[in-house]
Amino acid sequence: MSEHQNPPATDAETERNARHKARMERKKAVVDASIAAATDKRGLLLINTGNGKGKSSAAFGVLARAIGHGLKVGVVQFVKGRSDTGEEAFFRRQPEVSWHVMGDGFTWDTQDRTADTASAQAGWAQARVFLDDPEIGLVVLDELNIALKYGYLDVNQVIADIESRPEMQHVIVTGRAAPEALIEAADTVTDMGVVKHAFKAGIAAQAGVEF
Amino acid sequence: MSEHQNPPATDAETERNARHKARMERKKAVVDASIAAATDKRGLLLINTGNGKGKSSAAFGVLARAIGHGLKVGVVQFVKGRSDTGEEAFFRRQPEVSWHVMGDGFTWDTQDRTADTASAQAGWAQARVFLDDPEIGLVVLDELNIALKYGYLDVNQVIADIESRPEMQHVIVTGRAAPEALIEAADTVTDMGVVKHAFKAGIAAQAGVEF
Numbered sequence: 001m002s003e004h005q006n007p008p009a010t011d012a013e014t015e016r017n018a019r020h021k022a023r024m025e026r027k028k029a030v031v032d033a034s035i036a037a038a039t040d041k042r043g044l045l046l047i048n049t050g051n052g053k054g055k056s057s058a059a060f061g062v063l064a065r066a067i068g069h070g071l072k073v074g075v076v077q078f079v080k081g082r083s084d085t086g087e088e089a090f091f092r093r094q095p096e097v098s099w100h101v102m103g104d105g106f107t108w109d110t111q112d113r114t115a116d117t118a119s120a121q122a123g124w125a126q127a128r129v130f131l132d133d134p135e136i137g138l139v140v141l142d143e144l145n146i147a148l149k150y151g152y153l154d155v156n157q158v159i160a161d162i163e164s165r166p167e168m169q170h171v172i173v174t175g176r177a178a179p180e181a182l183i184e185a186a187d188t189v190t191d192m193g194v195v196k197h198a199f200k201a202g203i204a205a206q207a208g209v210e211f
Numbered sequence: 212m213s214e215h216q217n218p219p220a221t222d223a224e225t226e227r228n229a230r231h232k233a234r235m236e237r238k239k240a241v242v243d244a245s246i247a248a249a250t251d252k253r254g255l256l257l258i259n260t261g262n263g264k265g266k267s268s269a270a271f272g273v274l275a276r277a278i279g280h281g282l283k284v285g286v287v288q289f290v291k292g293r294s295d296t297g298e299e300a301f302f303r304r305q306p307e308v309s310w311h312v313m314g315d316g317f318t319w320d321t322q323d324r325t326a327d328t329a330s331a332q333a334g335w336a337q338a339r340v341f342l343d344d345p346e347i348g349l350v351v352l353d354e355l356n357i358a359l360k361y362g363y364l365d366v367n368q369v370i371a372d373i374e375s376r377p378e379m380q381h382v383i384v385t386g387r388a389a390p391e392a393l394i395e396a397a398d399t400v401t402d403m404g405v406v407k408h409a410f411k412a413g414i415a416a417q418a419g420v421e422f
Contacts, residue, residue, distance in 0.1 A: 017325060021324070025322055027319040034410070035416075038410050038413050038414055038415045038416070041414070044417070048265060052401040053257070054259060054269035056272065057269040060276070064298055064301045065268065066297060067297065069419040085279070087276045090276070111239070113231040114228055137419060170420050188264055188408050188409045189408075190404065190406065191404040192404075193401065193403075195400035195401065196398070196399060198257075198398035198399045199249050201398065202251050203249055203398065204246075205249070208277035208348060208381065209273060
């Protein structure tokens with residue numbers, strides 16, 4: 001795109017650059033005011049929900065970010081779809097990460113509500129260990145929303161346990177259909193919406209992208 | 212939540228478990244049919260857009276996933292908001308990752324369209340090096356949508372370069388306001404929508420969560 005390099009300083013170009021600068025100066029004033037107004041610092045509860053791709057991967061991206069700042073991280077996976085995920089292989093290598101997989105598989109694979117409930121309960125027991133430990137800076141509760149959706153865990157008890165965590169500890173909850181009470185308790189909630197998905201176009205889940 | 216452990220096998224409970232099993236059997240049949248229909252494997256173009264949190268962090272989560280499967284990854288950041296991000300600190304330590312920051316800052320900080328254009332052009336030159344290299348399994352083009360939105364790069368040229376990449380190479384593009392032509396060219400597109408955001412509630416961006 002060499003035609004973009006060293007743009008000729010025509011009058012039109014000069015005026016466009018001036019308009020851009022003025023627009024960006026106005027934008028910076030707005031951004032700076034927002035930053036000045038945002039001064040509170042404390043542990044956050046983040047929720048990644050919705051039907052689109054990126055709920056768990058966004059949590060794992062924040063996990064990498066947290067390690068980069070020297071935080072220790074605890075992970076509990078409540079639904080284990082497969083045993084060969086790249087994120088588990090990679091993050092288990094990191095000394096800052098404690099990774100626990102409690103789920104026995106997708107609910108439609110196990111088809112066993114009693115076993116899934118027991119597995120979710122065991123997962124929550126591990127989550128509480130992290131939520132009681134001020135040395136853990138970030139707790140990732142992957143697919144917790146699924147365990148709540150099926151009633152394997154009590155949402156009020158889960159919220160109470162999360163809210164009694166150390167003040168500076170961050171928590172990320174992922175999974176479709178986050179319960180309203182959990183959304184109300186959260187600081188940041190993102191709904192990952194599907195615009196299009198390769199799987200629906202007949203493309204298989206591929207290592208490194210989908211798992 | 213001990214009342215959930217070892218649930219008593221009352222008639223109601225037994226019936227509820229049976230209904231759950233039947234529902235999951237039906238769900239599994241649907242899921243298995245979808246999986247059987249999805250057989251194609253090739254490099255994907257994924258886009259994370261929208262105004263919510265998680266566009267870049269989802270890309271970095273997939274980056275970790277890709278490393279876990281032994282892929283080499285190339286990253287180009289087109290907008291560099293700050294120089295102390297945890298993701299850069301962490302992933303620069305990984306031998307599988309080649310990390311390039313080309314942006315000079317947010318557009319409202321630089322306020323200089325000519326400099327931002329030159330910087331985006333340099334970023335795209337690096338992106339093309341990755342897009343020409345079959346040894347690179349995943350290319351992350353962070354905030355590319357911003358460079359396209361402001362016209363620093365030509366979207367048709369960008370799409371042409373992405374579409375001429377090695378067959379099995381995956382590409383993730385992030386940033387608000389993905390152009391329609393790029394969305395049409397993509398395999399998977401997720402719109403990260405804001406349900407709520409801590410920043411708007413007066414909480415500062417915090418290390419390990421927001422950067």
